[in-house]
Amino acid sequence: MLNALSSTPAAHAIRCDIFCVVVDNYGDAGVCWRLARQLGEEYGWQVRLYIDNPAPLDRLAPDHAQSPVAVVPWPHAVSSPVPPDAPHNNPADVVIEAFACTLPEEYTEAMARREKKPVWLNLDYLSAEEWVGKMHRMPSPHPRLPLVKHFFFPGFDEHSGGLLREADYDDRRQAFDAAAFRTEFGLPEKAPNELTISLFSYPAAPVAQLIQALAQENRPIHLLQPGSNAAASTHGALSTHPLPFLPQSRFDELLWSCDLNFVRGEDSFVRAQWAGKPFVWQIYSQADDVHRVKLDAFLHRYIRKIGADDTAIDALNTFWYGWNGIGELNWPAFAAALPALTPAAQHWSATLARQTNLASNLVQFCLDRLK
Numbered sequence: 093m094l095n096a097l098s099s100t101p102a103a104h105a106i107r108c109d110i111f112c113v114v115v116d117n118y119g120d121a122g123v124c125w126r127l128a129r130q131l132g133e134e135y136g137w138q139v140r141l142y143i144d145n146p147a148p149l150d151r152l153a154p155d156h157a158q159s160p161v162a163v164v165p166w167p168h169a170v171s172s173p174v175p176p177d178a179p180h181n182n183p184a185d186v187v188i189e190a191f192a193c194t195l196p197e198e199y200t201e202a203m204a205r206r207e208k209k210p211v212w213l214n215l216d217y218l219s220a221e222e223w224v225g226k227m228h229r230m231p232s233p234h235p236r237l238p239l240v241k242h243f244f245f246p247g248f249d250e251h252s253g254g255l256l257r258e259a260d261y262d263d264r265r266q267a268f269d270a271a272a273f274r275t276e277f278g279l280p281e282k283a284p285n286e287l288t289i290s291l292f293s294y295p296a297a298p299v300a301q302l303i304q305a306l307a308q309e310n311r312p313i314h315l316l317q318p319g320s321n322a323a324a325s326t327h328g329a330l331s332t333h334p335l336p337f338l339p340q341s342r343f344d345e346l347l348w349s350c351d352l353n354f355v356r357g358e359d360s361f362v363r364a365q366w367a368g369k370p371f372v373w374q375i376y377s378q379a380d381d382v383h384r385v386k387l388d389a390f391l392h393r394y395i396r397k398i399g400a401d402d403t404a405i406d407a408l409n410t411f412w413y414g415w416n417g418i419g420e421l422n423w424p425a426f427a428a429a430l431p432a433l434t435p436a437a438q439h440w441s442a443t444l445a446r447q448t449n450l451a452s453n454l455v456q457f458c459l460d461r462l463k
Contacts, residue, residue: 106462107138109184113166113193114145119376121148122340122359124190125156126256127215130451132160134259137455140184142166151337167196186211186458189241204237211458212239218246218255218358220390225251229457244457246450248393255362257449264341270349277335279314286312287427290350292319292360293374298414298421305423306330318346352430354415368441370433372415387416397443398436404429 108131112124124141131137143149144166149156156163183203187210189195203210214232228245244253258264274282282288287309293299306313307328320334338346343360347353347367355364356374364371373390375383391412395405407422407429414421 106135106186106458107184108140108186108188109199110139110141110188110190111166111193111195112141112143112190114143114148115191118148118152119357119359120191121145122152123215123256125149125153125161126258126340126359127188127451127454128161129153129159130256130258131455134451135455137186138184140164152340154339167199183210185462186213188213188215188244190215191217200234200237200239204234204239209239211461212241213244213454213458214241215454216243216245218362219386220248220393221386222389225249228252242457244454248390248444250447253453254447254450255365255444256451257366257445261344261366264344265348268345268348273345273349277316277333279316279333283312286314287352287430288314288316288350289352289354290316290318290346291354292317292356293354294356294377296377296417297354297356297374298417301421302415302423303327303330303332305421309427316346316350318343351434365437365441365444368438370430370437372412374415383416384418387412394440398433398440400429400432400436404432404436408433 108128110124110128112120114120121143124143128139128141132139139160140162142164146163146165149163153159181202183199183206185208187195187199187203189212192214203212224245224247227243228247228251230243232241232243233239234241246253246255248255271281274280289306291299291302303315304327306315307330309329311329313330315330315332316335317332318335319337322332322334324334325332335346340359344363344367347364347369350369353364353367353369353371354374355361355371357376361371361373364373373387375387377383391409395408398405400408407425410419410422411426413419
């Protein structure tokens with residue numbers, strides 16, 4: 093279904109090129125694909141996604157060839173004669189470079205030759221830091237060419253670009269059958285006191301320590317591990333269940349079916365927040381502990397808004413830092429806080445959902461400049 097903004101006359105002819113260099117295995121490709129698909133399906137834009145490594149898309153969106161988005165290889169140096177379909181022969185109306193990747197020089201030169209200059213955006217990484225609101229939409233003139241690039245920052249408040257959220261998200265969730273999902277993946281019917289957990293993490297996560305702690309619980313626990321090659325196993329009260337790698341839409345279903353979700357990076361981090369369940373975030377590690385600043389910023393924002401009691405907040409803080417290699421991993425305290433953290437996560441999700449989503453904000457920003 094097309095969004096109301098797509099009814100704007102200019103929107104019918106809008107062409108958009110998104111450039112993506114894959115750094116984090118799935119996060120970069122996942123975010124770019126979500127945005128590209130939303131612009132194509134909900135706003136009627138003609139989108140080309142240029143990606144240097146399309147392999148992740150084959151797993152994240154196996155049906156991408158049937159979508160309105162054209163996924164094409166990253167344009168390398170152009171030989172002579174120039175192919176008629178070379179991207180710099182026809183730059184788009186809107187050009188998005190994801191996560192500060194550098195556009196091919198030939199393409200940038202072609203953008204400058206257009207009579208009507210493209211709207212050029214740098215879609216940056218998600219951060220909860222306070223400076224994001226000041227940098228969002230900030231212009232950056234090209235040092236040599238008659239072009240202006242604008243920074244577009246995802247974020248958690250109205251001063252940012254918002255978060256990616258599809259128009260049909262609520263409908264899909266309402267139609268979701270948790271029992272059928274468990275049956276499909278060979279899980280038994282959920283017991284009344286069972287805790288179902290999903291685990292999607294980077295290799296550095298203290299998974300062995302977590303499994304040891306979960307095995308000591310006095311209630312049944314099912315740990316679902318998407319994309320894991322490990323064998324199913326039982327450790328005391330804990331049963332581990334490796335699942336196949338799940339495409340984006342099925343990953344949402346995994347999050348909905350669980351009581352607690354361990355996520356990583358950016359894309360699954362955002363999806364866990366939409367799911368409205370307690371979650372634990374493993375941030376992408378960066379040099380000089382830059383990631384620690386981002387983790388601090390999100391936790392500071394999150395705990396101020398969720399309305400949980402001090403004991404639950406202390407347990408959440410301690411466990412999140414422990415999961416990221418900072419301090420102890422106190423599972424008993426965190427587990428005891430889950431009843432309080434569940435309505436808190438629902439409140440946070442509902443608060444975010446009242447804000448305009450990233451794609452809508454981006455479309456409106458571009459339409460204002462394409463008039």
